[in-house]
Amino acid sequence: MKVIDCTLREGNQSPNVIWGNRESYHISQGLVDYGVDCIEVGHPYASKLDRENVGIVTAANPNMSILAHARAVESDITAVKESGANWVGIFMATNKIARSFKFRNKSTDDILDQIEASIRYAKLLQLQVRFTLEDTSRTDLDLQIKAYERALRAGADRICYSDTVGILQPYQAASALAKLRNFFPTSSIEVHFHNDRGLALANALAVENYADWVSTSVNGIGERCGITDTIAYMSNLSFNERGTVSSEEIAKSRSLSQIVHAFGRNSVIDRAPIVGEFAFTHCSKLHRSAYKKSNRAYCWLPDFEGQAGHENVPLDLGELVKTDVEIEPGIENHLTTDSYYSIGQTCTVTQIKPSANDMHPFSDLKSLNCDSLFLLFGCEDGKSGLNAAVFLNGERFELQSPASLFVPSGVEYCFESFSGAGLVINHVLNAKKTRSLMNLRKPHIDFDTQPLSALVEQG
Ligand SMILES: [Zn+2]
Numbered sequence: 001m002k003v004i005d006c007t008l009r010e011g012n013q014s015p016n017v018i019w020g021n022r023e024s025y026h027i028s029q030g031l032v033d034y035g036v037d038c039i040e041v042g043h044p045y046a047s048k049l050d051r052e053n054v055g056i057v058t059a060a061n062p063n064m065s066i067l068a069h070a071r072a073v074e075s076d077i078t079a080v081k082e083s084g085a086n087w088v089g090i091f092m093a094t095n096k097i098a099r100s101f102k103f104r105n106k107s108t109d110d111i112l113d114q115i116e117a118s119i120r121y122a123k124l125l126q127l128q129v130r131f132t133l134e135d136t137s138r139t140d141l142d143l144q145i146k147a148y149e150r151a152l153r154a155g156a157d158r159i160c161y162s163d164t165v166g167i168l169q170p171y172q173a174a175s176a177l178a179k180l181r182n183f184f185p186t187s188s189i190e191v192h193f194h195n196d197r198g199l200a201l202a203n204a205l206a207v208e209n210y211a212d213w214v215s216t217s218v219n220g221i222g223e224r225c226g227i228t229d230t231i232a233y234m235s236n237l238s239f240n241e242r243g244t245v246s247s248e249e250i251a252k253s254r255s256l257s258q259i260v261h262a263f264g265r266n267s268v269i270d271r272a273p274i275v276g277e278f279a280f281t282h283c284s285k286l287h288r289s290a291y292k293k294s295n296r297a298y299c300w301l302p303d304f305e306g307q308a309g310h311e312n313v314p315l316d317l318g319e320l321v322k323t324d325v326e327i328e329p330g331i332e333n334h335l336t337t338d339s340y341y342s343i344g345q346t347c348t349v350t351q352i353k354p355s356a357n358d359m360h361p362f363s364d365l366k367s368l369n370c371d372s373l374f375l376l377f378g379c380e381d382g383k384s385g386l387n388a389a390v391f392l393n394g395e396r397f398e399l400q401s402p403a404s405l406f407v408p409s410g411v412e413y414c415f416e417s418f419s420g421a422g423l424v425i426n427h428v429l430n431a432k433k434t435r436s437l438m439n440l441r442k443p444h445i446d447f448d449t450q451p452l453s454a455l456v457e458q459g
Helices: 021-034 048-060 074-083 096-101 108-124 141-153 170-183 200-206 230-242 247-264 285-293 452-458
Strands: 002-008 038-041 065-071 087-092 128-133 158-163 189-193 213-216 346-352 372-378 386-392 395-400 403-407 413-420 422-428
Touching: 002 021, 002 230, 021 038, 021 048, 021 230, 021 247, 038 048, 048 065, 048 074, 065 074, 074 087, 074 108, 087 108, 087 158, 108 128, 108 141, 128 141, 128 189, 141 158, 141 170, 158 170, 158 213, 170 189, 170 200, 189 200, 200 230, 213 230, 230 247, 372 386, 386 403, 386 422, 395 403
Parallel strands: 002 038, 002 213, 038 065, 065 087, 087 128, 128 158, 158 189, 189 213
Antiparallel strands: 346 422, 372 403, 372 422, 386 395, 386 413
């Protein structure tokens, strides 16, 4: 099975997520490194940002298949061609539901004609074409076959079965794809399963005898409950094939998951397989002592080193109160400790003195995988008297105390300078600040100096 990852298209339809150029670049690099076979990026006709993102991803990965979305209309397909993608994903629904609310003036034949014409147009533009019959799982079989036949006749290179509302169970998915394979024994078939019933991964695994491609996204992000998770799916394939998933693969999985989670501000649950904080942490006394003798005792992967968790202890409220906090100037003084009770956040206070404004711990350019809040209080009346200059994703801002600065996860920041005197309080939503640092490679594309239009033309 081949994997087309659509984190940069389907993921963009998840709450909070808007991929910019920088995010698209880093995520595409992570995906190539992880070994996906094709990357799906945005809908170029829909926005300038989507067009730019396709251009960036195409320019950064010239040997990769890059697919962009289009409705079955010439304007959308032209925009895909102009964005630089080599594949277009054309989608259209034909079922009763779509005909009653989306295409009131169109007959089934009109829709089939439109599918065929749009694919012929895309082929004229020398694009590779994937045709998705939207909401396939709620479309009658004879209509499915008619639509796919017309698409293939017009030159579609791949057809895609979409469980758009996540209605299928694994045995139904297998049966639906077996029928389709029977009608189209030699065509390339892709599947796209939504996770509304929590079955997107199970459905993707259930159809491996009938489909060639699976559409996935990192952390499963997408509309509503998302789709099949790239990492969970590919790890399952590895395990089924080789009986294990290597430590290197797990390290790559975690780094890719973290990038998407941080840039999308779209959380990964602690219990998530492979990438979750608790995925390989052994907690109960019995499990911890067995793990110390052999990491195989309670781990599904034969070669993977897990970790023994803390012993869970009852909450002692007195331990949470700290008085006489020592504040040494120029360094970050911790107000919280993770040693006794896992609090999942870090709070530090730093004293800025007028004589040593250039000696402060916030001058390194960095991105965190979690949100971070800064509060600046000066020593003068009304907490004024402390000023700072800060860079956020390359843009410079000035702060005058009393001031606050919220740095969303994934945003690159540093404090250029301070003037005056006062306190900087920094609250980070991760238990260990060092663990929240994102390790991103320096882009080989300079987003500031290389005009985006040039990238788009290159593609
Ligand atoms: Zn979808």
